[in-house]
Amino acid sequence: MREALHGFTLRGRSFVAAGLTAVLCGIVLGEHDLVRIGALVALLPVFAALWVARSGNRLGLARTLGASQVEVGQRAVVHLELTNVGPTTGVLLIEEQIPWALGSRPRFVIDGMRPGWTRSIHYQVQAEVRGKYDIGPLRVRASDPFGLLELQRTFTKTAGLVVIPATEPLPPIPLLGAWTGTGDNRPRPFASGGAADVTVRDYRVGDDLRRVHWRSTAKVGSLMVRREEQPWQSRCTVFIDNRARVHRGQGPHSSIERAVTAAASLAVHLSAQGFQVRLVSALGEEIEHGWHDGDVAASPRPLLERLAVLPTVPNHDLYTGWVDESVTAGMCVAVLGDVDDHDRDFLARLHHRGSASYALVLDVDTWAARTLQPDFVRRPGRLPTAAWLRQHGWKAADLGRDGSLQTAWQELGR
Known part of the structure; x- marks a missing residue:
């Protein structure tokens, strides 16, 4: 309730000021009807605060991305799923916080939701600049039907979107650096290796103990096994x-x-x-x-x-x-x-x-x-x-x- 009283909009403050002024003028002029009307006007924002405070607006949010990695110029679809886990809500204005590079902030108006109701929303973002961006958090604005009060709630969860550089397809050309010419692996015999760190590897559960290379094991301090053949x-x-x-x-x-x-x-x-x-x-x-x-x-x-x-x-x-x-x-x-x-x-x-x-x-x-x-x-x-x-x-x-x-x-x- 204390937070609600601090959430009066300009219209709500105007109602309070106008109501108190009418009450004061009615007392000075002896007009009892003016006092009653002024009191009603001044108390209307307070009633709105009570109504919003009792509603609670307890919401759950699930955010998913159609793709966590897109190329520059491509669009990414963001799905929002709001669930009301509290009492019936009023009209909600939600605003997604996104970086400027992804475009303008999406805003949506959601009608009242009864307990257990779910609303699904989706929107698209597009970035023309590569980088990593955080989508969110979601900001929810709750207000009364007369617009006298407005409260804000902000979720803490965000989702990451990586915008990678746009790639261009390249034609195949003969390359001198390919060991096999086709990129396929070719087995290499153990005897062709020289350095121990090339021909041995760490022991894995299930390896045959007969393949343990004891000299390397003593040097490294942990079990090392021979690599009988190594993909080249x-x-x-x-x-x-x-x-x-x-x-x-x-x-x-x-x-x-x-x-x-x-x-x-x-x-x-x-x-x-x-x-x-x-x-x-x-x-x-x-x-x-x-x-x-x-x-x-x-x-x-x-x-x-x-x-x-x-x-x-x-x-x-x-x-x-x-x-x-x-x-x-x-x-x-x-x-x-x-x-x-x-x-x-x-x-x-x-x-x-x-x-x-x-x-x-x-x-x-x-x-x-x-x-x-x-x-x-x-x-x-x-x-x-x-x-x-x-x-x-x-x-x-x-x-x-x-x-x-x-x-x-x-x-x-x-």
Whole structure:
């Protein structure tokens, strides 16, 4: 009741003020009818508060998403199910709290609900910007039939929606980094392995004790068993340079967004081709679990979720700590922006580490020209990045603002 008395609307306060004024004037003028009318007007909001306070408005909410992960530009359907677990309610105005990137806040008016009644509502959201968003909480406004009182209730539960970059289908091309050429697994005999950490694994319940590798067990301190044969699968590192200084443009039409779209398309395509794919950015490893099995249909999911929230970083130099023999075996596909001399030295070393190196070089000049950024100037007399990479063993192709990713990818296969 105390909360209800603090929820008077402007109309309710006006009724109280007008009623008290009428009572005061009636007393001064000796008009008893005016006093009675004023008292009725002043007490009407109080009666409304009593009515709303007794109703309680005890509601239950269940929120489900048609899909927890959608691409940029796609729509996601949100289902709301309200259940009245208290006495009969009055008219309810519900408003869903959503980020501005998903559009305007959905609002609905629900008529009175009797005990046990359920109302189902659904609406759509669409995001043009990648990222992770929280949908909710739901805010409920309860009012009396005269609009004299308004109370708000807010649920605490929210639902997460991941908006991943839109991917483009890529045509198959011959790739030099595939161990088998088709992406199928091939058994490798135990004798071909050298390092213990490659040819043994942790003991699992049900393993034959005759396969225990006692030397490794003594060294590690836990049971280790031999891997009699190990699948040999193609691996690929997708490297994306997300430093702010190498990209141009702002918002959804910037070069970094084009780079993210290209990296996502490459990851999905290579995973479908049977590659184990991982993501590396200017800060190094981007997936905690390293390689992801290309035979699993959902393998690109964690990588795409990381790309959904990949920001630009202020670092001047690339982090190179992830580069060693164990992690660069296989193929490397780089999505690059502007490249300086220091970066070229790193890329030259990176090519010698892996078995095959491919690069998509974004022509950031096209983004700088349209966004009128005065801090970006051309360097005459310098060999273009794609041509320089080709001279140093890479297969490289340029990708402009209006260029086709499919065409650039096909050029890498020539």
